[in-house]
Amino acid sequence: MNPLLHIENLSVHAGGKALVSDISFAVAPGERLGLIGESGSGKSLTALATIGLLADGLKVSGSVLLNGRQVVGARDRDLVPLRGATAAVVFQEPLTALDPLMKIGRQVGQAVRRRAKRDGRPTDATSVMSEVLDLLDQVALPQPQRIAESWPHEISGGQRQRAAIAMALACKPKLLIADEPTTALDVTTQAEILRLLGQLVRERNMALLFISHDLPVVAGTVDRVIVLRHGRVVEQGPVSTVFREPSHDYTRSLVAAARAFDNALENAP
Amino acid sequence: MTDTNLVAASPEGRTRRSWTFTIGAIIVGLHLVIGLSTLFWTPYDPTGMSGGRLEMPSLSHLAGTDRLGRDLFTLIMIGSRIALVVGTGAVIIGGLIGITIGLLAAFASRTLDDILAASLDILIAFPTLLLAMLIVASSDGASLGTAIVAIGIANSAIVARLTRILAKRVLRMDYITAARISGTSWLGVVAIHILPNIWPTLLVNLALQFGLAVIAEASLSYLGLGAPPPNASWGRLLQEAQGTVYTAPFGAIAPGIALVLLVIGINLLADGLRDIGDPTRRRRR
Numbered sequence A: 001m002n003p004l005l006h007i008e009n010l011s012v013h014a015g016g017k018a019l020v021s022d023i024s025f026a027v028a029p030g031e032r033l034g035l036i037g038e039s040g041s042g043k044s045l046t047a048l049a050t051i052g053l054l055a056d057g058l059k060v061s062g063s064v065l066l067n068g069r070q071v072v073g074a075r076d077r078d079l080v081p082l083r084g085a086t087a088a089v090v091f092q093e094p095l096t097a098l099d100p101l102m103k104i105g106r107q108v109g110q111a112v113r114r115r116a117k118r119d120g121r122p123t124d125a126t127s128v129m130s131e132v133l134d135l136l137d138q139v140a141l142p143q144p145q146r147i148a149e150s151w152p153h154e155i156s157g158g159q160r161q162r163a164a165i166a167m168a169l170a171c172k173p174k175l176l177i178a179d180e181p182t183t184a185l186d187v188t189t190q191a192e193i194l195r196l197l198g199q200l201v202r203e204r205n206m207a208l209l210f211i212s213h214d215l216p217v218v219a220g221t222v223d224r225v226i227v228l229r230h231g232r233v234v235e236q237g238p239v240s241t242v243f244r245e246p247s248h249d250y251t252r253s254l255v256a257a258a259r260a261f262d263n264a265l266e267n268a269p
Numbered sequence B: 001m002t003d004t005n006l007v008a009a010s011p012e013g014r015t016r017r018s019w020t021f022t023i024g025a026i027i028v029g030l031h032l033v034i035g036l037s038t039l040f041w042t043p044y045d046p047t048g049m050s051g052g053r054l055e056m057p058s059l060s061h062l063a064g065t066d067r068l069g070r071d072l073f074t075l076i077m078i079g080s081r082i083a084l085v086v087g088t089g090a091v092i093i094g095g096l097i098g099i100t101i102g103l104l105a106a107f108a109s110r111t112l113d114d115i116l117a118a119s120l121d122i123l124i125a126f127p128t129l130l131l132a133m134l135i136v137a138s139s140d141g142a143s144l145g146t147a148i149v150a151i152g153i154a155n156s157a158i159v160a161r162l163t164r165i166l167a168k169r170v171l172r173m174d175y176i177t178a179a180r181i182s183g184t185s186w187l188g189v190v191a192i193h194i195l196p197n198i199w200p201t202l203l204v205n206l207a208l209q210f211g212l213a214v215i216a217e218a219s220l221s222y223l224g225l226g227a228p229p230p231n232a233s234w235g236r237l238l239q240e241a242q243g244t245v246y247t248a249p250f251g252a253i254a255p256g257i258a259l260v261l262l263v264i265g266i267n268l269l270a271d272g273l274r275d276i277g278d279p280t281r282r283r284r285r
């Protein structure tokens, strides 16, 4: 099967400085891939390069094939139909992921309407709204009706992140890119969101590119991981292998840190 | 239920807000009514003598008379209309030009943005009045129209710079990227996300521009570059009262009060409107 996302020798430079160098990996349809690395290792840049939405000052080279179409160097106009339908993103920071001046329902509705238009389905207010409520229900938001009527500042961080997930789902992507979707949340909410993402990806047979700096979080969510450091891939392979026999020092230190944390939790009274 | 909770939580903030908006609306509304009414009716003929020269305020002449014996209150009422026309005209011209250039700069490539930003900074370094004077001087003759256009253009640079900064800040937000991912065009992003988000701050600045425009026009008139009577602005009245400011100070004080009131009113109104437009400050209906 052709990969959904095929990245080859991707590099991102800013003013002569390499931020991402020579990354290659592929994501098959339905596959769940984790991208881990410390803060500033280039995870978010890689995610944005995937959909051709890097900031203006950044220079990209290499090849990014998204659903068989070249993203690097493509005109923005040609990428518009590719985005969303192929890949959608859930962001790190739930606070800035939603427009503060738009009620949740309308906001999710924007994405629903765009997708419906593309599919040639009706885009009248009633059918859009019923799909919005359905999506809010699928991301396990209580009282979808009330949430749809709320402003972003009126709901909790976890609920905002669920709304952002609903917005991404509204695009009906084949690949869901989750850029540290749980970093800003407390541990309980984090576990709930992870479970929700896992369930949604399975139900819809979406591929998942899951980004995190937290090895245990990734391990429970994906099949295969790629470890990034300073913009380079230092290790990749199935989760169990990387976890059990890390070959690179950096990965080893990540695993050790995670173990130490786990032990501390177990030994805690 | 929610309503009562919020009232209990911030009773102070709420009364202050409605107070701002109400006072502003009353002042501006009064100017509007008085200004528009002069199109149909004035207490006295603005061009003819209606009393003695330099009379003190009285019941028949609420603001006294000028040195030609014209009723000052009538002239001030007409000045209201002129001020509103000038303010509105200049804000529309300055706003349209400024917002367009500001948005272009926000979306432009690095080089074009730098060039635009630098030119704006240079323009802003010029005093508005000097710029307006240059534009008026280079046009055919002093009329209200040229004054409005000149002030509008002079003020557009400030609006453009503010728009550029505000738009850039919104553009960095994840929800813009999310909107782009769901297939929204740049034009759609501007209409749906950027304008609504920068509008509250912009509105307050435009109100400031309104006040500045009224003052700038008064200054132009004061310098003899405004429209001639009978459709004269407050600045013209101030200029004419200048020679008699010690013997009949009210001729200068009255138009001054009218001008200050309008500027304050517009700013209060804009402040109130901003609060109403902001869902985080607005109470739930």
Ligand SMILES: Nc1ncnc2c1ncn2[C@@H]1O[C@H](COP(=O)(O)OP(=O)(O)OP(=O)(O)O)[C@@H](O)[C@H]1O
Binding pocket: A014, A019, A037, A038, A039, A040, A041, A042, A043, A044, A045, A046, A055, A057, A058, A092, A213
């Ligand atoms: N627009 C930009 N211009 C210049 N440098 C940038 C830009 N965006 C990001 N960078 C730099 O690129 C590097 C990688 O950034 P990136 O956002 O991909 O990190 P990350 O791995 O997602 O980190 P985090 O876990 O903190 O989100 C950082 O050093 C950052 O400073």
Ligand SMILES: [Mg+2]
Binding pocket: A043, A044, A045, A092, A179, A180
């Ligand atoms: Mg990041």
